[in-house]
Amino acid sequence: MQKITCPKCAKQFIWTDDNPPGGKCPTTNCDWYYDVRKEIGKSLEKRAGESSRAAFSCPGCGAALASRWSRCKSCGAWIMASRPWKKSHLIFIAVLVLVILAFFYRYLS
Numbered sequence: 001m002q003k004i005t006c007p008k009c010a011k012q013f014i015w016t017d018d019n020p021p022g023g024k025c026p027t028t029n030c031d032w033y034y035d036v037r038k039e040i041g042k043s044l045e046k047r048a049g050e051s052s053r054a055a056f057s058c059p060g061c062g063a064a065l066a067s068r069w070s071r072c073k074s075c076g077a078w079i080m081a082s083r084p085w086k087k088s089h090l091i092f093i094a095v096l097v098l099v100i101l102a103f104f105y106r107y108l109s
Contacts (some may be wrong), residue, residue, distance in 0.1 A: 004039045008032040015039070 002015045011044045025032045056065040056079075063074035070080050078090060 002036060002040055002043065004034055006030060006032050006034075006094070 001017075003012060004015050005012045006025045006027065009025060009027045009032070011027045011030070013026050015034075015036050021035075021037065022033065022035045023094065024032065024048065046053075056068055057073060058065055058072040058077065058079060060077050061072065061075040063072055065072060065079060069080055077086065
């Protein structure tokens with residue numbers, strides 16, 4: 001099966017193996033002829049273009065990232081779940097966690 005979009009009337013239709021490899025657009029009053037081999041080639045090119053784009057990008061500068069949990073090489077921000085964090089924020093959070101752990105150790109032990 002191949003989804004084909006007519007460039008003249010913009011109607012979409014499904015080509016199956018039972019159909020001929022070339023033919024006329026099923027819309028009445030449309031004179032466009034399709035070739036399923038060309039349409040499959042267009043579909044493959046479109047999919048190849050989509051996969052070549054970066055899967056993740058930095059919300060701050062737009063640079064390509066390897067994953068959602070990484071450091072941007074362009075702007076230096078730490079990206080955690082598509083949210084940028086500055087180094088000072090991370091240090092503050094680490095100190096806060098240590099203070100909370102110290103509190104629990106001293107008063108609850």
